[in-house]
Amino acid sequence: xxxxxxxxxxxxxxxxxxxxxxxxxxxxxxxxxxxxxxxxxxxxxxxxxxxxxxxxxxxxxxxxxxxxxxxxxxxxxxxxxxxxxxxxxxxxxxxxxxxxxxxxxxxxxxxxxxxxxxxxxxxxxxxxxxxxxxxxxxxxxxxxxxxxxxxxxxxxxxxxxxxxxxxxxxxxxxxxxxxxxxxxxxxxxxxxxxxxxxxxxxxxxxxxxxxxxxxxxxxxxxxxxxxxxxxxxxxxxxxxxxxxxxxxxxxxxxxxxxxxxxxxxxxxxxxxxxxxxx
Ligand code: C2E
Ligand code: MG
Ligand code: MG
Ligand code: MG
Numbered sequence: 352x353x354x355x356x357x358x359x360x361x362x363x364x365x366x367x368x369x370x371x372x373x374x375x376x377x378x379x380x381x382x383x384x385x386x387x388x389x390x391x392x393x394x395x396x397x398x399x400x401x402x403x404x405x406x407x408x409x410x411x412x413x414x415x416x417x418x419x420x421x422x423x424x425x426x427x428x429x430x431x432x433x434x435x436x437x438x439x440x441x442x443x444x445x446x447x448x449x450x451x452x453x454x455x456x457x458x459x460x461x462x463x464x465x466x467x468x469x470x471x472x473x474x475x476x477x478x479x480x481x482x483x484x485x486x487x488x489x490x491x492x493x494x495x496x497x498x499x500x501x502x503x504x505x506x507x508x509x510x511x512x513x514x515x516x517x518x519x520x521x522x523x524x525x526x527x528x529x530x531x532x533x534x535x536x537x538x539x540x541x542x543x544x545x546x547x548x549x550x551x552x553x554x555x556x557x558x559x560x561x562x563x564x565x566x567x568x569x570x571x572x573x574x575x576x577x578x579x580x581x582x583x584x585x586x587x588x589x590x591x592x593x594x595x596x597x598x599x600x601x602x603x604x605x606x607x608x609x610x611x612x613x614x615x616x617x618x619x620x621x622x623x624x625x626x627x628x629x
Contacts, residue, residue, distance in 0.1 A: 378428055381417060382437050387444045391415055393452065394614035397623065398466065398585060398607045401599050405627050408498065410466035410607065411449045412614045413441075433472050442473045447486045450497070452617065454490040461624060466498045466528065474501075474515040484523060494523050498548060500530040516545060528585070533573060547582055549605075554588025557608070561593050574601045 391413060398408035415423045432438045449465050456463060473479055487494060499519060519525045526548035529541075534553040542550075552570060559566045570586075577584045586598050589608030598606060612623055 375431060377420070378423065378431050379435055381420070382428065382432055382435065382441075385417065387441070390417055391441075391444060391448075392616070393445065393448050394616060395452075395465070395620045396607060396614040397612040397620065398464075398605055399611045400605050401595075401603060406463065406611075406624060407605070408464035408466060409620060410500070410614070411445065411452075411468070413445055413468075414614075429470065433470055436472075438470045438472050439476050439479075442470060443482055446483055450486045450490050450492050453492045453496045457492070457496075459621075461621070462496070464496055464498050464526075466500050468500045468530065471501070471512065474512040479515060480518045480523065483519075483525075487523075494525045497525050499525055499527045500551065501527060502530045502535075513544075520546065531587070533569065539576070542576075542580065542582065549583040549585055550577055551607075552584060552586045552603075554608075557586050557588050557594055557598075560597055561591075567597070570598075571601050574598075574603050578602060 392415075393411045394414050395409035395411055397406040398410060399405065400407045413425050413429075415425070415428060417423060429438070429441075432441050446467060449467050453463075453465055486492075487497075501516075516527065519527060527545065528549035528551050529547055530551050531553040532550040533556045550573065552573060556566050556570055560570055561567070574584050583604045585605035585607055586594070586603050587607055589595055589598065589606045589610050591610060594608075595606055595610060612620075615623070
């Protein structure tokens with residue numbers, strides 16, 4: 352009886368494990384053959400300036416809708432794309448699409464700074480900078496409308512990435528924000544490495560800002576520190592008015608989160624901007 356149960360459990364475990372391997376394989380194979388133009392779309396999530404009381408930017412977030420698997424989260428497929436070295440081609444699609452969107456918006460007199468997420472692996476590609484510059488030139492888009500989001504601690508890993516980041520600043524004049532700041536292995540000395548534009552305070556800290564005094568103190572200190580060294584702050588994952596009130600009190604510059612707007616299609620974002628202008 353016990354043995355039979357153990358065996359069942361084992362089968363159950365193996366099936367689950369096999370299912371997840373199968374799904375990973377399926378995603379790998381799909382990523383290698385799909386047409387990005389047919390299945391990918393960029394959604395945009397508003398970034399709201401507390402002082403100006405309006406949307407001043409938007410983060411581009413990749414969406415994948417496949418006819419067999421349905422919608423697949425970037426949390427699931429980006430790591431797989433990194434593993435099979437497809438992140439460069441996907442990343443290039445994202446950059447070009449976002450830059451073309453900026454060009455369209457500027458024709459409609461919409462001026463938003465667009466945040467583009469970059470995987471550390473993209474910085475290992477020696478063509479990264481020239482590709483990005485090419486997209487900007489082809490579409491006559493000024494680098495001031497781009498903000499590159501990279502996850503903290505990227506620079507610790509190697510010289511080449513550091514060089515590439517330097518080129519982003521110096522030869523392209525593009526600003527960089529540190530994504531998900533305050534989780535993982537944060538090191539404040541990291542802020543000294545480059546003239547970063549912004550830190551994005553990670554959602555897990557913002558989640559508990561009104562309930563956990565320790566994390567509240569961390570957020571408060573981060574905002575004060577950033578201010579004193581001339582770096583802007585944006586809070587990620589703001590869902591409740593109470594969080595916005597606290598962040599306003601602490602002097603945070605910008606907020607992003609479901610309270611202000613979920614990631615949305617281009618046309619929905621344009622509607623939202625219209626209502627804000629009235
Ligand atoms: P991220 O760059 O930190 O993006 C923020 C994530 O938080 C997004 O998830 C967004 O939808 C979610 N979010 C924003 N506000 C709220 C909120 O108030 N509540 C909750 N529950 N969630 C909120 P998403 O779109 O699923 O993207 C997940 C991650 O996938 C991103 O984290 C980023 O690391 C990666 N990613 C997305 N698009 C791209 C891309 O084009 N290139 C690369 N390399 N990575 C991407
Ligand atoms: Mg991001
Ligand atoms: Mg991230
Ligand atoms: Mg983030």
